Amino acid sequence: MNDMRVETRSQKIIELLSLGESRDRLLAFEVPKDALTWTRFCGSLLLVLLILLFFSGIFMAFYYSPVPGTAYDSVDFALFKIPFGSVVKGIHHYSWNLLLMVMGIHLGRSLILGSYKAPRQMVWVTGVIILFFVPLFIITGDLLPWDQTGYWSTQVRLSIISSVPFIGKSAARFLLGGSLTGVVALTRFYIFHILLLPGFLVLFLAMHFHFIRHRGLSEPLGTDPVFRPRIPFYPNLVNRWLFLFIIVSVVLAIISRHWTPPLGDPADPTDSSYIPKPEWWVLFLNQLVSVFKGGLAVLGSTLIPAGLAGLLIGLPFMDRSPYRHPAGRWKILLSAAILSGFIIGLSIMGYLEHFVLVKH
Amino acid sequence: MITGVPLATYAIFPALKDNPGSWIDFGSVENLELDNFNMLSYEFMVKDGWIILPQRGFVWARADAEKQIKIFSSTCTHLACNVIWQEETQEFICPCHSGRFNAQGMPVAGPPSRPLSVLEHKVTDGNLLVFMKV
Numbered sequence: 001m002n003d004m005r006v007e008t009r010s011q012k013i014i015e016l017l018s019l020g021e022s023r024d025r026l027l028a029f030e031v032p033k034d035a036l037t038w039t040r041f042c043g044s045l046l047l048v049l050l051i052l053l054f055f056s057g058i059f060m061a062f063y064y065s066p067v068p069g070t071a072y073d074s075v076d077f078a079l080f081k082i083p084f085g086s087v088v089k090g091i092h093h094y095s096w097n098l099l100l101m102v103m104g105i106h107l108g109r110s111l112i113l114g115s116y117k118a119p120r121q122m123v124w125v126t127g128v129i130i131l132f133f134v135p136l137f138i139i140t141g142d143l144l145p146w147d148q149t150g151y152w153s154t155q156v157r158l159s160i161i162s163s164v165p166f167i168g169k170s171a172a173r174f175l176l177g178g179s180l181t182g183v184v185a186l187t188r189f190y191i192f193h194i195l196l197l198p199g200f201l202v203l204f205l206a207m208h209f210h211f212i213r214h215r216g217l218s219e220p221l222g223t224d225p226v227f228r229p230r231i232p233f234y235p236n237l238v239n240r241w242l243f244l245f246i247i248v249s250v251v252l253a254i255i256s257r258h259w260t261p262p263l264g265d266p267a268d269p270t271d272s273s274y275i276p277k278p279e280w281w282v283l284f285l286n287q288l289v290s291v292f293k294g295g296l297a298v299l300g301s302t303l304i305p306a307g308l309a310g311l312l313i314g315l316p317f318m319d320r321s322p323y324r325h326p327a328g329r330w331k332i333l334l335s336a337a338i339l340s341g342f343i344i345g346l347s348i349m350g351y352l353e354h355f356v357l358v359k360h
Numbered sequence: 361m362i363t364g365v366p367l368a369t370y371a372i373f374p375a376l377k378d379n380p381g382s383w384i385d386f387g388s389v390e391n392l393e394l395d396n397f398n399m400l401s402y403e404f405m406v407k408d409g410w411i412i413l414p415q416r417g418f419v420w421a422r423a424d425a426e427k428q429i430k431i432f433s434s435t436c437t438h439l440a441c442n443v444i445w446q447e448e449t450q451e452f453i454c455p456c457h458s459g460r461f462n463a464q465g466m467p468v469a470g471p472p473s474r475p476l477s478v479l480e481h482k483v484t485d486g487n488l489l490v491f492m493k494v
Contacts, residue, residue: 068413152441156456159440173375180415182408184374270401270416275455276441289439290457290471297473353457 030230031237034220042106048245049099050205052252056092057194064144066190068183071146072266079263089263090256091249096138098252100281103131111315111336114324115218121316123215126208128313133201138279140193143186151267152276154181160289164302181269221325283350284343290353291346308339374409381493389488392423397432397445397452397463402492419479419490420445420452422463431481431490432465437474452476 014020034040063078063085065071079085107127110116116124139157142150158181162172175192177184219225231237268274278286285305292300311318319332326333386400397420406415420432420443432452434442441456451468452461459470466475480491 067411156439156441159438170375174372177374177409178377179379180406180408182406182413183411184409187409268416270418271442293471293473295473297471 026234027232029233031233032217032219033229033231034223035217035237036231036240037220039109040217042102042109044241044244045102045248046099046106047241048248049095049102050201051245052091052095052249053099054198056088056095057198059088060092061194064190066144066186068146068186068267071144071186075145075147075263079260086260087253087256090259090261091252093261094252094255096134096141100134103134107131110218112326112333113218113221114319114326114329116316117319117322117324118316119215120211120218123208123211124316125313126204126211128309130201130204130208132309133197133204135282137193137197137201138281140189140197143181143189144193145263146186146267147264148267148271148274149262149264149276151181151269152274153278156276156278160285160301163289163297165298218324277354278350280347280351283354284346287346287350287353311339379406379493381491383482383489384492386419386421386488386490388486389423389427389429389483390486392421392429392488395422395424396447397422399434399445400488400490402490404492418442420476421481421488421490427483429481429483429488431479432476433479435477436472437467437476438470438472443476 014023060078063074063082065074075089077085079089110124110127139154143154144150158172158176161175162168164171173179175185175188177188219228288300288304289297290300292298319329321329323329382404384402384404386402392398399418400421401416401418403414403416405412418434420434421429422432423429436443436454436456436459438454438457438459441454443452443454443459443461445452450463452465453459454461454470454472457471459472460468461472461476462468464475465478467473482489
């Protein structure tokens with residue numbers, strides 16, 4: 001009896017909002033049963049992390065003031081004076097670190113299992129573009145607290161950007177809105193970080209999902225594509241996502257409570273003793289920049305990173321064979337392994353140089 | 361065109377304006393320790409968009425017995441960290457990527473390939489003035 005009343009009330013609301021058609025489409029929408037397997041876990045986790053980043057970012061903006069004199073104090077206030085300040089900032093901080101790692105695994109899985117191949121080339125391409133957004137978010141986000149780490153890593157990044165031939169200097173000036181890292185620059189970085197970049201990110205996410213919906217999830221290797229059991233998207237998959245969302249939020253909140261996210265000393269451009277240390281994800285790029293000197297600097301700062309990015313985006317158009325099993329694609333996988341080896345090697349070199357062998 | 365040009369101009373405009381730069385007074389030349397690099401800190405006001413803020417930093421100044429003065433910017437020509445003068449080794453070192461410059465400001469080791477920039481200076485009424493641009 002009670003159930004019936006709830007049913008009719010929700011039906012009335014759906015009718016009022018003219019959502020009947022959408023509801024029917026949602027209920028009829030089915031996904032392959034293998035969408036729930038553990039090997040497909042990364043995509044769901046990434047979605048959860050992105051949602052957490054959006055939410056925690058909105059909450060952080062409540063207490064943020066993008067002016068050099070007050071930015072640091074506003075972040076410090078939100079972090080230490082507001083209840084759950086460390087949880088909100090911590091979820092943002094740990095989420096993006098985790099996001100970048102999980103993105104690597106997500107990409108590696110598609111690479112190894114060949115799921116980038118036709119008809120899913122555009123799923124891969126949009127995914128790689130989304131990956132390239134993350135550094136932009138980090139570059140613009142790191143400056144916002146106006147602490148030593150953020151200020152000095154921004155100086156280093158800006159001079160790397162400036163060293164790109166032809167467009168580098170203008171690009172850096174446009175980013176900063178002048179030649180100073182001051183109030184104009186901070187306002188710009190803030191708007192890029194909270195408005196423009198998220199807008200574009202949502203656009204590319206929508207495209208990623210559009211292509212997944214139309215081209216389908218890749219078939220698990222060694223199964224018969226004709227007989228592929230299906231399950232309803234709602235509630236089966238949606239419930240899994242909600243469950244994952246709750247678990248990840250709670251775990252990250254506990255971590256943030258225990259290990260307060262970092263906030264350095266306030267930015268001081270005169271401080272000569274401060275040595276910016278590159279973050280883990282950028283170690284290999286940093287190392288590339290310092291390996292190539294003089295006339296070859298353009299190789300490390302521009303040509304090699306651009307080449308790698310091109311290879312990554314263009315992969316589905318270069319490797320056109322329909323064969324997906326890793327055993328038959330050893331050439332591609334070996335090249336990918338060698339390139340990854342180089343990247344990991346450079347990262348280890350960078351780690352040793354900046355964190356272990358620091359000489360003074 | 362009608363919307364694109366005004367919007368692009370709006371976003372780019374402040375980036376096109378160059379800061380004119382100004383002469384900064386570093387006090388009496390007599391205060392410089394001879395034949396060694398002196399770290400001279402500065403703070404001057406710069407207009408940044410809609411507010412005027414202090415710009416802080418330091419330069420390296422060396423005067424010899426004949427009152428010949430040379431001023432180096434502290435900005436490493438590799439990736440813009442601040443270089444530090446090491447009296448024992450008579451070199452500037454950059455802590456970020458271990459770049460080294462000799463006393464003439466020429467790169468001798470590490471990633472930097474361009475010499476430290478020499479800043480224009482003059483002595484007026486016994487005071488050292490350095491032309492600073494940001």
